[in-house]
Amino acid sequence: MSTIDIRHAHTLPAENARKAIEEVAAKLSERFGLQSNWVGDVLNFNGSGVDGAIALQPGQVQVTAKLGFLLSAMKGMVESEIQRVLKEKLG
Incomplete structure (x- = not known):
């Protein structure tokens, strides 16, 4: 089982950051x-x-996550997608 631990800085007020995280979650849900x-x-x-x-x-x-067997093989792609969406939504 692989793990992901990503920290991403932001300068948004808490309410805006919360909305952005919800948008991140929606993107990850789609994907x-x-x-x-x-x-x-x-x-x-x-x-x-x-x-x-x-x-x-x-x-x-x-962002922390534990990946099961199948997603562990795609850990790099999953991390890249999370980082891309965080950058897009949080700057």
Whole structure:
């Protein structure tokens, strides 16, 4: 099982960052079929072969995920897609 740990800086107010994270989750849902829900300032997500969270912190977000066997083989592609969407939505 592979893990992903990405930190991405942002300068958005908390409310705008939360909306941006929801847009990130929507993109990831389209791409990987994930379901998500907020618990405080953490957006938990899961789907076939992936379990993780996006934590909203002052000045940064942290994406952590555990990839199942099939997605582990595509870890680089998954990380690149997450980073691309974070950059697009959070700057």
